[in-house]
Amino acid sequence: MKIALDPYMIRNVPLLELPGVVAELGYEWIELSPREDFIPFFRHPRVDDATVRKFRKALDSAGVGISSLLPLFRWSGPDEDARQAAVRYWKRSIQIAADLGVDSMISEFNGRPEDPDRSEAQFWKSLDELLPVFEREGIKLTLEPHPDDFIENGYDAINLIRGINHPNVTFLYCAPHTFHIGNDAPGIIEYAGDLLTHVHLADAFDHTASSGNRYILNPPGTTARIHQHLDMGEGEVDFDELFRELRTHGFDGTLTACVFAWEERAKESSVLMREKIAEYLAR
Secondary structure (H helix, E strand, C coil), rough: CCEECCHHHCCCCHHHHHHHHHHHHHCEEEEEECCCCCCCCCCCCCCCCCHHHHHHHHHHHHEEEEECCCCCCCCCCCCCHHHHHHHHHHHHHHHHHHHCCEEEEEEEECCCCHHHHHHHHHHHHHHHHHHHHHHCCCCCEEEEEECCCCCCCHHHHHHHHHEEEEEEEEEEEHHHCCCCCCCCCHHHHHHHHEEEEEEEEEEECCCCCHHHCCCCCCCCCCCCCCCCEEEECCCCHHHHHHHHHHHHHCCEEEEEEEECCHHHHHHHHHHHHHHHHHHHHHH
């Protein structure tokens, strides 16, 4: 099992210094999410081949590996020009992963929940172009349902991944999305079975509680989504239940500390999360 850190809260650490900082925090693995000097949100990668080589050396020197790269692109959006651009960005990102010796990439379905049929059609067009590239480079793709994507429910996401019917495509369970994707960790984990290869760990409050009045959003009827990525224990995700189900099913994939809420104490939060994960695994 790999225990990884998503270093988004310390993204201002220079790229070549990042492996050393992550090692100091007690992690052996990085799940590298978007950052402006590497692969930014929704835009073409910024890193060049020379920096990729330097980064790989820095990782080796620090004794830290990249468990996965996590790019986010509009590859399922209804706009065709944006979809084609996203495919170009994906291809460069896959090459970067291959040059780093990384065999896993994670992403979201993207698209629009109010236009799921069009979004899914765009998703399949992108997959038709990209799956051969993943195959050629020997890289696996893990997908997660996300609030405001064309697929938000965990069961629906697993069904679509099964429909892709490819051994290189698997499922990620994101704990801080629990109250958006079905609020049924045991059921979703059991339903995913061997498709479950990654878990994101952070806490969140149940936005549906108090008859939907815990968070009041204006104007009434807005379709905005809200959730948090808090330290474990600060919200209402049932981690006893989550880890119990992971143990029951012999999960041996990647667990990623995925907190975004506390940039002012990012290092303390990262250490706390590592300790919490170890505590739950030891039970």
